Amino acid sequence: MAKITIPAANLEYDCENDTIARAAVRHGLGFPYECNVGSCGNCRFELIEGEVEHRRANPPGLNERDIARKRFLGCQAQPKGDCTIKVSLRDNYKSKHLPRKTEAVLAGIDDLTHDIREFRFNLKQSNLFLPGQYALLSVPGVGGDRAYSMSNVTNLGDEWHFQIKRVPGGEATTSLFDKLKIGDSVGLDGPYGMAYLREDAPRDILCLAGGSGLSPMVSIARGAAASPALKGRSIEFVYGGRSPRDICGESILQLLDGYGERIHYHPAISMPEGAEGWTGHTGFVHDIAEMLFGEKLSQYEVYFAGPPLMSQAVMKMLIKARVPVGQLHFDQFY
Ligand SMILES: Cc1cc2nc3c(=O)[nH]c(=O)nc-3n(C[C@H](O)[C@H](O)[C@H](O)COP(=O)(O)OP(=O)(O)OC[C@H]3O[C@@H](n4cnc5c(N)ncnc54)[C@H](O)[C@@H]3O)c2cc1C
Numbered sequence: 001m002a003k004i005t006i007p008a009a010n011l012e013y014d015c016e017n018d019t020i021a022r023a024a025v026r027h028g029l030g031f032p033y034e035c036n037v038g039s040c041g042n043c044r045f046e047l048i049e050g051e052v053e054h055r056r057a058n059p060p061g062l063n064e065r066d067i068a069r070k071r072f073l074g075c076q077a078q079p080k081g082d083c084t085i086k087v088s089l090r091d092n093y094k095s096k097h098l099p100r101k102t103e104a105v106l107a108g109i110d111d112l113t114h115d116i117r118e119f120r121f122n123l124k125q126s127n128l129f130l131p132g133q134y135a136l137l138s139v140p141g142v143g144g145d146r147a148y149s150m151s152n153v154t155n156l157g158d159e160w161h162f163q164i165k166r167v168p169g170g171e172a173t174t175s176l177f178d179k180l181k182i183g184d185s186v187g188l189d190g191p192y193g194m195a196y197l198r199e200d201a202p203r204d205i206l207c208l209a210g211g212s213g214l215s216p217m218v219s220i221a222r223g224a225a226a227s228p229a230l231k232g233r234s235i236e237f238v239y240g241g242r243s244p245r246d247i248c249g250e251s252i253l254q255l256l257d258g259y260g261e262r263i264h265y266h267p268a269i270s271m272p273e274g275a276e277g278w279t280g281h282t283g284f285v286h287d288i289a290e291m292l293f294g295e296k297l298s299q300y301e302v303y304f305a306g307p308p309l310m311s312q313a314v315m316k317m318l319i320k321a322r323v324p325v326g327q328l329h330f331d332q333f334y
């Protein structure tokens, strides 16, 4: 068992078969992170004493300058013994429900589109999560964990659902879609993530999703619809894909109390060629949101998720529309 010491915060914690950031979050500490897969660089720390090794070789979240300065990624660095590190802990990274590792058994599968599938897992050891959070799945035969956002809400924490988009040639999604059968197990570690539903925010809600971003936005909408604190708040849900066969989600929202009254679904496709009979919007998610909500955008609590290009375009549009950054909630997908 390794001991991690952070002198500036005057504390130490244990880290056993774990990474330095995940062990910290498990201990209730506010260790900064975002993607948890070595890509964003938000979990960087400086190693003062001791030795660590990265689980993911050459992680994109580190550059040459970081390496020269003895900086490592908290989400990937596993200690080889006791370590002393320098990192600024922040309260907003403290997790309400501490992440735990458990085994999850695949209990159900449903196809939502030609390449998005819902996977429903039963957890051996239940744990709670907030709508919008994600888990790390360790899929048999796949190198490294992958982050997937939950699509359901839970009071018991024994069932976690994920809506996952197949990536052509992708290691984890090929295994999940083509190999994993009902009754098979994966490793699950969670919950993680800061883009969770703010029940204390007294604003209407705007969910913007594209492709793989469906899952956390469905969870946010489900959580918001069921929240007594958000009763009466409207929920606007914009979902984008390339063509009509990519579009889904309406049948899920239709089951929510208030659908058609305070909950509205706005589908959009970006490649209308050949889409005869399409009655939804045509354009990119950020353009459709700007067209529909325009000057009112700054009045919303905005949640968004999807491929990196979509998230960047949405962010740019929201900043231009002067939506305060405190009202924006997203985890970058990699
Ligand atoms: C916070 C977050 C939430 C996400 N939520 C969803 C979701 O709800 N639905 C969905 O469909 N997708 C989601 N993704 C994307 C998902 O995690 C995968 O990137 C995607 O499924 C492709 O995985 P793949 O293995 O099939 O593809 P590959 O092309 O084989 O791998 C792609 C990604 O896997 C990661 N990776 C590769 N090797 C390693 C390694 N050794 N260790 C750790 N990571 C590695 C990298 O981030 C890389 O970009 C999310 C991503 C993040 C960061």
Ligand code: FES
Residues within 6 Å of the ligand: 032, 033, 034, 035, 036, 037, 038, 039, 040, 041, 042, 043, 044, 061, 073, 074, 075, 076
């Ligand atoms: S690189 Fe560690 S959280 Fe993103």
